[in-house]
Amino acid sequence: MVAKLKQLSLLTAALFMAFGIFSLVPGKLVFALNQTGEILKPVITMPQGNHPSFTYDSLGKPDPFRPFINFNAIERPIPTKEPKTxxxxxxxxxxxxxxxxxxxxxxxxxxxxxxxxxxxxxxxxxxxxxxxxxxxxxxxxxxxxxxxxx
Structure with missing residues (x-):
């Protein structure tokens, strides 16, 4: 009986993970049930505490929204040369x-x-x-x- 219970709990956990009902992300997982007893989409709350802050400094970096090639610089007249032969x-x-x-x-x-x-x-x-x-x-x-x- 205990072996069947272990198998059933492992199968249930695998199904929950496969369908995204819970994940292994650190935090608190909160399940919501509707009136018919169906499990709704879970809500994950992140643990409170110090999180490293990040700010992006674009000073000295190229603008990611401008093209790499300056097409205006390429549009120059081709020097015409006098044919030798x-x-x-x-x-x-x-x-x-x-x-x-x-x-x-x-x-x-x-x-x-x-x-x-x-x-x-x-x-x-x-x-x-x-x-x-x-x-x-x-x-x-x-x-x-x-x-x-x-």
């Missing part, structure tokens, strides 16, 4: 790949919008946004252009 006069999508030669050193032939052909190799500048030919593959050219990622 005819290959730097046009954007990349205006060039047409005519052919690739892969004998020892790789070469590629591109054609500008005026239908003038140029031979390029890895390391050459191509395009009006300072693109650099990184690699010449069997059927494509890999070009890297610097950009600002915000």
């Amino acid at each position: 005819p290959l730097e006069r046009y954007s990349l999508n205006q060039f047409k790949l005519v052919g690739i030669l892969m004998a020892g050193k790789h070469f590629a032939m591109v054609e500008d919008p005026e239908q003038i052909s140029y031979t390029i190799t890895e390391g050459d500048q191509l395009g009006n946004l300072s693109g650099t030919v990184e690699e010449i593959r069997e059927n494509e050219i890999v070009i890297a252009e610097p950009y600002l990622d915000i």
Whole structure:
């Protein structure tokens, strides 16, 4: 009989904890019963005594509601540079790949919008946004252009 009573009390405690009827928070737990005998939501009162006080000092700290990036500072005109070669006069999508030669050193032939052909190799500048030919593959050219990622 005592063993069954222990099991029943453990089961009741587990159910109360699972459904949030009481918790292990330090303080006094007060149960409320309505007129039909049902247990209402418990009220937890915190023990009286000295609690450490906390005040937030924002002096010298960034405002958490302001963005990290100042977008106004980024909106500056991009300095225009004078193209050094005819290959730097046009954007990349205006060039047409005519052919690739892969004998020892790789070469590629591109054609500008005026239908003038140029031979390029890895390391050459191509395009009006300072693109650099990184690699010449069997059927494509890999070009890297610097950009600002915000």
